[in-house]
Amino acid sequence: MYESSGAFARMTDPIPQQPSPPSPSSPLSPSSSPAIPPTSPGAPRSPGLFGREEAIVDHLRAFLASYADRTARAEEARREQTEAAAKKHRLATARAEEELKRRLLKADTQLAEAIEQLDAQFTERRAHLLKDLETRLAAQQERYERRGERIEREYRESVWLAETVLESSKPKPGQEFDALCKRLDAGCKSLAEYEVFVASLWPKVVPHKEPLESAEAESADTLAHLSIPDDPETFETLCEDVQQRAHALDRLRLPGFFRSGLAMFVAPVVVAVAVLGVGFATEWTQWKPAVAAGGAAFILAVGLLIPLRRAAARRFRKARREFDSQLAHARAVAE
Numbered sequence: 001m002y003e004s005s006g007a008f009a010r011m012t013d014p015i016p017q018q019p020s021p022p023s024p025s026s027p028l029s030p031s032s033s034p035a036i037p038p039t040s041p042g043a044p045r046s047p048g049l050f051g052r053e054e055a056i057v058d059h060l061r062a063f064l065a066s067y068a069d070r071t072a073r074a075e076e077a078r079r080e081q082t083e084a085a086a087k088k089h090r091l092a093t094a095r096a097e098e099e100l101k102r103r104l105l106k107a108d109t110q111l112a113e114a115i116e117q118l119d120a121q122f123t124e125r126r127a128h129l130l131k132d133l134e135t136r137l138a139a140q141q142e143r144y145e146r147r148g149e150r151i152e153r154e155y156r157e158s159v160w161l162a163e164t165v166l167e168s169s170k171p172k173p174g175q176e177f178d179a180l181c182k183r184l185d186a187g188c189k190s191l192a193e194y195e196v197f198v199a200s201l202w203p204k205v206v207p208h209k210e211p212l213e214s215a216e217a218e219s220a221d222t223l224a225h226l227s228i229p230d231d232p233e234t235f236e237t238l239c240e241d242v243q244q245r246a247h248a249l250d251r252l253r254l255p256g257f258f259r260s261g262l263a264m265f266v267a268p269v270v271v272a273v274a275v276l277g278v279g280f281a282t283e284w285t286q287w288k289p290a291v292a293a294g295g296a297a298f299i300l301a302v303g304l305l306i307p308l309r310r311a312a313a314r315r316f317r318k319a320r321r322e323f324d325s326q327l328a329h330a331r332a333v334a335e
Contacts, residue, residue, distance in 0.1 A: 282289055 277293070
């Protein structure tokens with residue numbers, strides 16, 4: 001039995017072969033890793049599979065040692081290259097800073113020279129302009145003085161001529177009185193015409209129940225507190241003022257709206273627009289909404305026209321009181 005088991009073990013042992021040389025790309029090749037240290041002399045080598053495993057472990061141990069050595073050498077080389085690059089960078093930075101300082105200094109020098117040159121040009125130009133300005137001012141002043149002297153001389157001559165003509169053509173007292181009477185008559189006639197004109201505007205704007213005497217009474221009260229001058233120029237000025245106030249009464253927009261008769265067409269137009277709008281909206285199928293819209297539009301138009309007419313009457317009465325006051329003042333001056 002023992003002999004058969006020993007024979008079986010000898011049969012399963014592998015055939016011893018010569019080890020093949022490792023390939024150049026293999027991590028265990030002599031070019032990429034140091035020589036595999038042989039097993040210590042006299043150490044027993046286990047035959048078969050366990051012997052090859054021990055050889056592989058020896059190879060791995062040698063490869064790891066070689067990898068650690070190469071890693072240390074690579075780290076040292078990287079550190080040296082980093083230091084060299086940093087030194088080169090510092091030198092380049094220092095040279096760049098020196099070049100920058102040199103260029104900045106040169107630029108500052110050029111800027112200072114340009115500013116100095118511009119200052120010199122500006123000073124020279126300013127002096128030239130000031131000199132030209134003084135020359136022009138002196139010439140203008142001389143022309144102004146000559147023109148002033150000429151105007152003053154012409155004015156004195158004109159005054160002398162006017163006084164001479166006035167003295168030679170001065171009318172007699174009787175002629176002056178007749179001319180004054182004609183002026184007063186013409187002014188009073190124009191006052192009467194404007195009074196009639198304004199009175200014709202009154203019934204068209206203000207209701208007939210408004211008494212006209214109230215405005216005349218207010219103008220009389222106002223006249224009692226006024227000082228009445230006696231010069232013809234004041235009378236003519238008052239006549240012109242009365243004329244302007246009469247035209248202003250005629251140009252009042254809101255009273256003119258009612259005076260022209262346009263207010264009579266507002267209600268029909270509003271009613272027509274409302275009826276047509278509702279009719280077109282309902283396609284003329286229903287007449288009751290159109291009639292209701294027309295009635296509402298008529299009521300709205302009348303409701304708007306009544307306060308507008310009152311406002312027009314108030315505005316006209318105010319302007320009429322001012323006109324009557326000025327008219328009474330002018331007549332008092334004429335008397």
